[in-house]
Amino acid sequence: MSASARIPLPPFDPADPLGIDDLLDPEDLAIRDTVRTWAADRVLPHIADWYEKGELPGIRELARELGSLGALGMSLQGYGCAGASAVQYGLACLELEAADSGIRSLVSVQGSLAMYAIHRFGAEEQKQRWLPGMAAGEIIGCFGLTEPDHGSDPASMRTHAKKDGTDWVLSGRKMWITNGSVAGVAVVWAQTDDGIRGFVVPTDSPGFSAPEIKHKWSLRASVTSELVLDEVRLPADAVLPEAVGLKGPLSCLSHARYGIVWGAMGAARSSFEAAVDYARSREQFGRAIGGFQLTQAKIADMAVELHKGVLLAHHLGRRMDAGKLRPEQISFGKLNNAREAIEICRTARTILGANGISLEYPVMRHATNLESVLTYEGTSEMHQLVLGKALTGLDAFR
Structure with a gap:
């Protein structure tokens, strides 16, 4: 009889029938369990009421708590980000969405869209200004790409940015923007004479507004907004220098x-x-x-x-x-x-x-x-x- 034949099989686990947890190391499991516990304590007791009312009360406090967990910009390096692995970030997303898709969307838009854009394509000054506060949940971000008439075809976007001296002037509308009306910064994509460019837009800029979208039957426990840019004037250094085109x-x-x-x-x-x-x-x-x-x-x-x-x-x-x-x-x-x-x-x-x-x-x-x-x-x-x-x-x- 071989040695392997004498080793008793582990019991069948209905919660993990394929034994996928065997692929995870102790740090992976600790991160997963930490996020699961947070969601059980802070989201699950309230989520049905939030969903029924169509609101996400205390979103700023939730963002700060998620920041303290290291869940915002989780897989990014430096600037206060956790520097976690992709698998660890994925486990966190799974646990957050097991509570509600709206909570995972908050984290995903903050970290994988707004923070990632600045981290990957921004100048060092932009990274230093925005990323530490976003990683801590002190600043909420949003990402403006989709427009009322252009979803799957972003190359046809109508939002445009024109040079005026050394400044940029942005005009246009974005639609279905998670975190929009609570964001302190928006990453907005616009047509320019040099192609599609990304801009880091402080939401207190004159001409910027983000009316919240109501009457949703999905993602009700999530802040969803329109972005309106009415000749928003930005300095030359608002553009993301490393991003040109749809890439x-x-x-x-x-x-x-x-x-x-x-x-x-x-x-x-x-x-x-x-x-x-x-x-x-x-x-x-x-x-x-x-x-x-x-x-x-x-x-x-x-x-x-x-x-x-x-x-x-x-x-x-x-x-x-x-x-x-x-x-x-x-x-x-x-x-x-x-x-x-x-x-x-x-x-x-x-x-x-x-x-x-x-x-x-x-x-x-x-x-x-x-x-x-x-x-x-x-x-x-x-x-x-x-x-x-x-x-x-x-x-x-x-």
Whole structure:
């Protein structure tokens, strides 16, 4: 008998059926558990009320707490950022979105869009001015790319910046901007005579306003705004010097999409766990519904897609840490995990029956949030085309 045959198998863990935790080191697990505990203490007791009311009260305090956890600009180096690995950042995104997509969006927009843009493309003076306060959560940032008439086609944006002497003058509108009305700084992308450029815009600049968008049925516990730039005058050094063309904002979106690959699985996990707990206790025809074959088939299928998605996220994270992650691979992850997460939520809802639509359970809240996650930062169709081009070598975008 071989030595390996004498080693007893570890018990099957329903919470980790593939043993993915074995791929994580103690620091990874400590970061995951810290974020999970914070979300359980600070978000879960209140999130149903916040969602029902369509508000995120105390967002500035939440941002400071997230800053103290090191969750803002988490994978960036220096300037008060935690310098965590991509996998550790992904684990944090998963735990935050298991609480609510709106909380993960707050962190993602702050760190992976606004802070990343300044860190990657900004001058040293810009980094020193903004990043330490943003990492601490003292300054909230937003990222202005999407416009009312231009979402998937940012190259056609109408927001423009013109030189006036040594100054820049920005005019235009941005739409669906997370954190917009509470931000102290906005990274805004605009057409110039030299192509698309990024600008660091203090939100107290004359001509800048950010009216909040109301009447949302998704991401209700999140601040979403329009940005209005009415001849906002900025000094010459407001431009991000290292970003020219669409490569700048698209690289920021790739960084943020990576967090979505993990985060979507957090929403899926929360819904899956709610369905399993319900199936164990809900009785019909004299026994728990979890004992019926059709319910077990649903639970098994949800578990397979959930943990395949987490494994995919982990693989992409290791590739990012090794400097090998391509944008097409991020599209692969975003397409699969957002699509499967929303399907898991819909299946979980069927197990809960009518109770599935109640805010007493997280399932419908996650499902409606994922309707936004499915289409923001690249719709499923756009990611299909990215992969289609990579697989065939033929461009179907135009």
